[in-house]
Amino acid sequence: MIKAGEVQEMANQTQQAATGVTTPGVTPGGAPEPVFALDIGTRSIIGVVGVPEGDLFHVLAIERMDHPKRAMIDGQIEDIEQTARVASTVKTRLEKRLGRTLRDVYVAAAGRALKTQRASFETEIDPKESITAAAVSEIEMQAVQKAYEAVSLEEGIDFYCVGYTAVRHLLDGYPISTLQGHRGKRVHTEIIATFLPNAVVESLYATMTQIGLSVASLTLEPIAAMNAIIPKELRLLNLALVDIGAGTSDIAVSKEGTVAAYTMATVAGDEITEAIIKEYLVDFQTAEDIKLSLGRNLSEIKFHDILGVAYSVPGQEILGRIASAEEELASTICERILEVNGQAAPAAVFLVGGGSQLPGLCSLVAEKLSIDRSKVAVGSNNYMKKAVVSEEDVSGPDFATPMGIAITAMLARERDRFTVHLNGESVTLMRSGSTSVMDVLLFKGYKHSQIIGRSGKSVTFELNGEKRTVRGNLPTAATLTVGGKAASLSTPLRPGDSVEITPAVSGMDAAPVLGDVVEDWEAISVRLNGEVMPAGTVVTLNGEAAADPACVVGNQDVILVRQVRTLGEFLREYGIESAGKHLYVNDVEREEDFELSDGDDIGVLDSPRPAQAEQPPPAPAHPLPPVSNGTKMSVPLPRRTVRRGMTISLNGEAIALLPREDGAPYQFVDMLNFVDIDPNNPQGNLVLRLNGRPASYLDMVNDGDQVEIGWEQ
Numbered sequence: 041m042i043k044a045g046e047v048q049e050m051a052n053q054t055q056q057a058a059t060g061v062t063t064p065g066v067t068p069g070g071a072p073e074p075v076f077a078l079d080i081g082t083r084s085i086i087g088v089v090g091v092p093e094g095d096l097f098h099v100l101a102i103e104r105m106d107h108p109k110r111a112m113i114d115g116q117i118e119d120i121e122q123t124a125r126v127a128s129t130v131k132t133r134l135e136k137r138l139g140r141t142l143r144d145v146y147v148a149a150a151g152r153a154l155k156t157q158r159a160s161f162e163t164e165i166d167p168k169e170s171i172t173a174a175a176v177s178e179i180e181m182q183a184v185q186k187a188y189e190a191v192s193l194e195e196g197i198d199f200y201c202v203g204y205t206a207v208r209h210l211l212d213g214y215p216i217s218t219l220q221g222h223r224g225k226r227v228h229t230e231i232i233a234t235f236l237p238n239a240v241v242e243s244l245y246a247t248m249t250q251i252g253l254s255v256a257s258l259t260l261e262p263i264a265a266m267n268a269i270i271p272k273e274l275r276l277l278n279l280a281l282v283d284i285g286a287g288t289s290d291i292a293v294s295k296e297g298t299v300a301a302y303t304m305a306t307v308a309g310d311e312i313t314e315a316i317i318k319e320y321l322v323d324f325q326t327a328e329d330i331k332l333s334l335g336r337n338l339s340e341i342k343f344h345d346i347l348g349v350a351y352s353v354p355g356q357e358i359l360g361r362i363a364s365a366e367e368e369l370a371s372t373i374c375e376r377i378l379e380v381n382g383q384a385a386p387a388a389v390f391l392v393g394g395g396s397q398l399p400g401l402c403s404l405v406a407e408k409l410s411i412d413r414s415k416v417a418v419g420s421n422n423y424m425k426k427a428v429v430s431e432e433d434v435s436g437p438d439f440a441t442p443m444g445i446a447i448t449a450m451l452a453r454e455r456d457r458f459t460v461h462l463n464g465e466s467v468t469l470m471r472s473g474s475t476s477v478m479d480v481l482l483f484k485g486y487k488h489s490q491i492i493g494r495s496g497k498s499v500t501f502e503l504n505g506e507k508r509t510v511r512g513n514l515p516t517a518a519t520l521t522v523g524g525k526a527a528s529l530s531t532p533l534r535p536g537d538s539v540e541i542t543p544a545v546s547g548m549d550a551a552p553v554l555g556d557v558v559e560d561w562e563a564i565s566v567r568l569n570g571e572v573m574p575a576g577t578v579v580t581l582n583g584e585a586a587a588d589p590a591c592v593v594g595n596q597d598v599i600l601v602r603q604v605r606t607l608g609e610f611l612r613e614y615g616i617e618s619a620g621k622h623l624y625v626n627d628v629e630r631e632e633d634f635e636l637s638d639g640d641d642i643g644v645l646d647s648p649r650p651a652q653a654e655q656p657p658p659a660p661a662h663p664l665p666p667v668s669n670g671t672k673m674s675v676p677l678p679r680r681t682v683r684r685g686m687t688i689s690l691n692g693e694a695i696a697l698l699p700r701e702d703g704a705p706y707q708f709v710d711m712l713n714f715v716d717i718d719p720n721n722p723q724g725n726l727v728l729r730l731n732g733r734p735a736s737y738l739d740m741v742n743d744g745d746q747v748e749i750g751w752e753q
Contacts, residue, residue: 074100074138075449077146078127079261079442080244082287082310083107083328083394085123086442087130089138090430092450097443099430103133120247128251144256145248146449148264148441149236154290154304155199156380158207159187160230171219171227177478177529179219179229180206185492187233193497200241200487204233207300234260234302257449262292262302264444267451268428269390270294280377280386282405283441284395286310289373293381301380307372309395315365316358321345334358335397359399369395370404377409385409389416392440461538477520477539478529486543491518491529493544499552501597508557510593513547554579555589558601564638566610569686569743570699575604575636578613608632610642622648645687647694686743690714691750708747709737715749725752 075097079086084106090099105126135142161183165171184204191199209219210228219227241258248255265283275294283290286309293301309331316327322345333341334355342352359366377386389405396418406416428434428443459466462480481491496512519542520527533539555561564576579586580600581593593599604613607630611618623630624643636642686706687696695714697706708730717726728735729748741747 074140074142075146075446076134076142076144077442077446077449078130078248079445080123080127080147080247081285081441082308083285085126085130086439087127087134088442088446089134089142090446090450093429096429097447097450099428099432099434099443099446101134101137102430102432102434102439102442103130103137105130105133120243120250124247124250127247131251131253143252143254145253146257146259146445147244147248147255148259148261148445149241149244154260154288154302155191155235156232156301156303157187157191157235158230158232159183159190160228161186162226162228164226165224167223167225169223171222171224173220176219176229177476179227180204180231181478181492181529183229183231184233185494187231188235189495191235199235200238201233201235204231205299206231207298232301259445259448260290260292260302261441261444262290262304263299264448265290265392265440266292266294266299266444267448268440268444269392272297275299277388278381278384278386280381280389282373282377282389282391282393282396284308284369284373284391284393284401285441286313286394289369289376289393289395291373291376291380293377293386295381303376303380305372305376307369308393309398311365311369312362312395312398315362319358319361320351320353321347330358331398334399335394337399355399366398366401367404370401370408374405374408385411387411387415391416391418392438394438459535460533461536463540476529476533477522477527477531480533480539481529481541486541489546490543491541493517494546496547497549499550499593499595501552501557501593501595501599503557503599504601510550510552510557512550515547516545518542518544552593553589554581554586554591554593554599557593557599558589561589564636566636566638566640566642568614568616568642568644573610573614575610575613576638578602578604605635606632607634607636607642610636611644616644618644621645641699643687643696645694645696688741688743688745688747690747706741707737708735708739708741711741711747711749717749717751723751726750727752 074089074091077088079088084104086102086104088099089101090097092098107122107126109122131142161179163179163182165175183206184201187204188199188201206229208228208230209216211219211222211224212226213228216222219229244258245255262281262283266281269281270279276297278295279293281292281294287306289305289308291301291303291305292299312331313324313327316322316330317324320327320330320343322330322343326343326345330341330343338355340352341355341358342350344350377389378384386409389409389411391402391405395401402416402418403413406413409416428447434443460480461467462484465484467480467484478491493515495515498509498511500507500509502508520529520531521540522531522533522537524538524540527539558577558579561577561579563574563578565572566575567573574585578601581591582598586599602613604610607623607625608618610616611623611632618632622645623632623634624645625634625636625640627641627643629648687694689695690711708728727748727750728737729746730739730741731746735747
């Protein structure tokens with residue numbers, strides 16, 4: 041059952057998390073089944089097998105093996121095959137020592153992709169009813185869902201929740217340690233949840249599957265280390281635990297009785313190793329040996345560089361050469377601690393992991409946190425003695441995480457097991473306090489989206505400089521029954537119970553269209569000098585003209601909407617100078633406040649249109665002029681696809697020519713219709729000029745041309 045203030049570690053699609061629902065914990069003979077914990081680190085893999093003895097974990101066997109080559113980077117599995125081979129060797133050695141086959145394993149997750157997200161959920165409740173455990177569970181899960189959505193939206197990939205902690209509850213605005221049993225009108229819950237990308241979790245499970253192991257539970261490495269080093273009774277204090285491995289430094293912070301925050305830094309022991317490589321021109325393994333020698337405080341360290349030159353260097357000299365790398369490591373760790381601890385230094389800091397043994401690191405951490413040097417220590421066996429019994433030496437800080445994984449598993453297990461049915465399938469569970477519906481769902485691999493549902497993705501866009509968001513649809517929650525009766529996630533289960541679930545349905549993603557977000561859309565088309573141009577509601581989408589209201593608006597799209605309703609707005613929209621001009625709409629001179637309609641024809645002229653140009657030109661009164669052979673001239677008029685009006689100068693007078701109904705262009709012969717000249721009654725030589733040069737009847741006449749027709753005097 042999920043309780044306020046407790047950590048709920050969650051597993052991936054095929055197994056349970058570290059809340060305690062695991063594979064059977066009792067052998068057929070009645071003896072406790074051993075716990076097999078595997079710490080898969082960047083530099084090495086450590087396997088621990090032990091059994092519970094009361095409140096203690098009794099270690100039966102430990103095996104450790106280094107990776108022969110770099111199969112993991114920053115705590116994340118890169119080479120599954122290589123990691124599986126090393127893990128298989130550790131497993132085989134343990135099986136030979138124990139004389140039994142290991143089938144189930146407890147593991148912990150870390151890595152460079154760890155994401156921590158705070159989230160809160162607030163809701164009104166019935167003041168007449170006491171708050172139940174089921175209500176608390178559902179409120180917390182709503183907050184976890186919000187955290188999940190925030191992380192997924194920010195990163196754009198699917199994540200898996202590997203743990204969360206309820207850090208604060210408010211009842212009617214007042215802080216309260218637990219909501220259960222109280223009454224009020226409004227509750228507010230804040231959680232901190234930790235996520236890993238699905239790919240990271242899946243690679244961990246794939247590695248275990250490859251060597252014939254079933255993952256019994258998954259927890260976080262800093263949580264596991266804290267269970268070994270900082271017992272619950274000390275978590276009332278504001279303490280920080282830093283697990284410095286080879287690739288990552290995993291951090292957990294406790295306060296007010298709970299694990300209040302987790303984070304990580306992608307700087308760790310490898311940064312020190314790389315600094316040694318650069319300073320002394322040695323290979324990676326030699327640099328690792330030098331670093332380990334520094335941790336053993338050897339006064340003189342001997343090695344060969346890549347050229348075969350032998351060195352014998354005082355340890356203090358090497359520390360001086362890598363001081364900047366060590367200081368950078370301490371600075372980054374302290375920055376992360378302050379970041380998750382509200383910019384306040386904790387009361388004390390425990391350093392564990394192989395990288396914690398570097399001389400001078402504790403002093404640097406104390407200095408950068410401005411706390412006393414005595415408040416920073418390498419966590420070893422001070423408190424582990426109270427939880428672990430072992431004939432082998434497990435006091436070193438590099439055993440904190442594997443011991444913590446085993447202790448976490450042991451704390452989550454009880455002796456008696458029982459069977460329930462989920463959608464008709466038998467499921468064997470271990471009791472862990474009160475086992476709930478949530479426990480069996482997680483054990484069988486149900487995701488949050490299947491239990492609670494995911495809200496549809498929102499679409500955020502910009503409309504005329506203002507940010508707008510269209511929310512996705514809300515999800516339909518899963519329906520749950522136990523024994524045929526409606527149930528909740530926190531409903532406790534008893535042996536033989538039958539659980540039925542209809543998975544949740546995630547909400548539809550938002551898919552707004554332009555017509556939804558642009559109000560009063562009324563697009564029209566008008567003509568300017570024969571060219572069709574948009575007016576009315578003018579919309580651009582990401583800088584491109586958009587005329588279709590059904591066009592889908594995407595995330596981060598930029599929409600500009602302008603209303604071009606009047607003649608003046610039209611001219612300003614397209615940068616047309618109107619000062620001193622004569623403005624015509626459908627051959628009628630208008631003012632700028634004239635409201636445009638669909639299909640209007642706009643003209644902008646330097647001078648008023650002549651009266652005779654306001655009517656269609658009359659038909660020619662006389663036949664066309666003869667050509668030299670005495671026959672009539674036939675004038676073919678080719679059609680054009682675009683109808684354009686234009687203005688010409690005819691014998692020094694401006695003439696506006698309207699577009700022809702058939703779309704045909706104007707030719708010089710057409711200009712005879714606008715002059716009082718009869719070619720059959722010559723008054724001298726007929727002069728035809730176009731733009732100052734002699735013209736023929738077949739010449740095209742274009743906008744702005746200068747036309748001259750008359751008798752030579």
